[in-house]
Amino acid sequence: MLGARAWLGRVLLLPRAGEETRMAQSPAPIPCQPTTCSSSMGHKDWMDKCVCLLTAFSEHMRRVPVALPEMVHAFSAQQQTLxxxxxxxxxxxxxxxxxxxxxxxxxxxxxxxxxxxxxxxxxxxxxxxxxxxxxxxxxxxxxxxxxxxxxxxxxxxxxxxxxxxxx
Incomplete structure (x- = not known):
């Protein structure tokens, strides 16, 4: 269980207000912000880590759909040009x-x-x-x-x- 925060490389993933409970129920981190950061700051390694996260948690997304909207947003951000x-x-x-x-x-x-x-x-x-x-x-x-x-x-x-x- 990640609790209320998780690290992705040097990027701290923090839940937005009210998401602490949802994260406590779901061990999947929310990679949405790092995908945006990786594009805007030109860190391809961050994007690679986000893609790995999305791939690693794909099965979890099927079992715990409450985390799906954030993962879909992260996937969309990864697919589109910022x-x-x-x-x-x-x-x-x-x-x-x-x-x-x-x-x-x-x-x-x-x-x-x-x-x-x-x-x-x-x-x-x-x-x-x-x-x-x-x-x-x-x-x-x-x-x-x-x-x-x-x-x-x-x-x-x-x-x-x-x-x-x-x-």
């Missing part, structure tokens, strides 16, 4: 808020939204070095849509961002 949407701008600025609203207005099941405020010493900048290569365009909040380790050209207009997000 979209990382990076918005470079001041959190309180109107243009930044407009780009964030635009991202939230489009259903994208496998996305990560990152707000980069330009601080090179921030936690995110230290963990995701590629953020240092993304800049605001002409002092405006700027969005980048990244997939498969490649980012789009900079976008400052919410309508253009919507077109890119919702083809």
């Amino acid at each position: 979209k990382q949407i990076v918005i470079c701008g001041d959190r309180q600025a109107k243009d930044t808020k407009a780009l964030v609203r635009c991202v939230h207005s489009v259903y994208i099941p496998n996305k990560v939204l990152i707000l980069a405020d330009g601080d090179p010493l921030s936690f995110l900048s230290c963990q995701l070095p590629f953020l240092s290569t993304l800049r605001r365009l002409e002092d405006q909040a700027t969005a980048y849509v990244c997939e498969n380790q490649a980012c789009s050209m900079p976008i400052t207009d919410p309508c253009e961002l919507r077109k890119l997000l919702h083809p």
Whole structure:
């Protein structure tokens, strides 16, 4: 029994609020967050471990279906390309808020939204070095849509961002 937390490599798997009971009933860890982390941080070894977890617990999923939704989500995340949407701008600025609203207005099941405020010493900048290569365009909040380790050209207009997000 894993209890309320489990380790996958160096990633701690924590249940969300209210899931402690479900995890106590089911020894299957919830690998959903590491699949997202592995894609966004480029750690193929994490993805390999997640695939092994999904394979190892496939029989358990048949016997204890209460854990199935999280495993299906993890499998879906593993099968689909993760979209990382990076918005470079001041959190309180109107243009930044407009780009964030635009991202939230489009259903994208496998996305990560990152707000980069330009601080090179921030936690995110230290963990995701590629953020240092993304800049605001002409002092405006700027969005980048990244997939498969490649980012789009900079976008400052919410309508253009919507077109890119919702083809």
